[in-house]
Amino acid sequence: MDAVPLLRISRPHRLSEEVGAVLEKHIRSGEFGPGEKLPAEARLAEQFAVSRAVVREAIARLKADGLLESRQGSGVYVAQCLGAGVFRMAAGVRGEAHPIEDIFELRLIIEVAAAERAALRRTPADVEAIEAALARMDEAVALSADGVRADDDFHCAIASASGNPLIGRFVAFVSHEFSASRAPTWSREGIVRGLAGAAQDEHRAVHAAIVAGDPAAARRAARQHLLRAARRLGVVLAAPPGARGEDMDEETS
Template sequence: MQKFDTLAKPPRLTDQIAQVLAQRIGEGELLPGERLPAEKDMAESFGVSRSVVREAVSMLKYDGLVETRQGSGVFVSSNPNTRSFRIESGLLDGAADLRAVFELRSIVESAAAGLAAERRAPEDIAVLRGHLEAMATDIAAGREGVDADTAFHTAIARAADNAYLLRFAEFLGGALREAIGAARRNSAQFPGYPDAVQAEHRLIFDGIAAGDPEAAEAAMRQHVQAAMTRLGLTTKKANPEEINDNRTRRGARDSRPRPVAKAPGPGPAAA
């Protein structure tokens, strides 16, 4: 029997649109400083949803090709030939590369959570609470909740008050969007897992709201490790009961002195 070469996986719509826009920028069809068409117009032109266009533009943004101007839109960067750090989406099809990116995520996002616990403002807590409640609503409705999940992590980086952490977190959120969705789909197959995922996010929120960098960092590290387990990137078996055990241990520490921080206000009800 004749053997055939394995067919390569077709590129995602997001990647295709990002490549088309990048090509237009590279060939000078879109000039430095020129405003990109509105998201709605590009979606109609490409025949895709606005969310696909939004993600494609995000890829270009974190590749240094375009930039957002508050209230004005998205523009071609003044020096689009200067390319920034990038994780090619095609690399994330392999377990080894995806594991490496999640290890990077653990380091960066744990540090961001710790800084957020030290620097967060009351409005940051309100935003985080809103995303946490949105995730709970999505879980109750049987939805994946990827948008709220990604927004929650980005809001943590914003609360850390470090522009470079924020840019990197936004980049990671776009690069790992499919992986986050896969992790949530895997979680939904097992009783108790969606609630465990929500509890992981709640622990992160609690640490930040309480101004406890150590607790916030530990909770984020545990969350990323658990996500890796749900994606089959580790050999350790995930146990939803560990989340409750960690909540109990954290409660035992609540009586120790906390760093002086701005009052966060009450947290949301547990999902």
């Protein structure tokens, strides 16, 4: 007897998924800011008109995604760095960091592609977010202050403007790791030596290309920024096989 083909059954969204999606939207929009305490389970259950078990399951998923964290005896808080618990760059042994060359190479792969796509897909809101971070870095240079967080936000805004949510989320997930490669530029010594000012000139070039809607220029500006940022820290990245002439010139000049 031939097997009877069975119809695929659509699985309806679970309540916990819907609650989680709403909470995630509030977190990513900044309505629940980093480090902010979430309302109690009972309060959330009342607001969503669901059981506390549903809320608990939604919170568990957001914890697994690195968006929320529990503090013993205190409650549930929005993570200081969204997604930080999801992806680690430890090299096998806990606490063992990758060399800065590896971090810059990863940044080169991700951020260049993100800038290129951002030039094609950016929205007015994306441009506003990029410019806000750029202005905060200008202020940090003027005041000789730490601009690492604004630098992180600048690159995260570009990744978000790529129109690819996976690129945006991935850069957000690892931005705390990328911060280590930006910190020397924004140290007091780095600002005095002009490293932050040079980086800002490069940031403006990336911003201008994205606003102009020129993907080739955005790609080139982002690549030059990262290669020069690496070189300022004494890191010379090897040219990949088959690299184009302009890439080779930038890396070997």
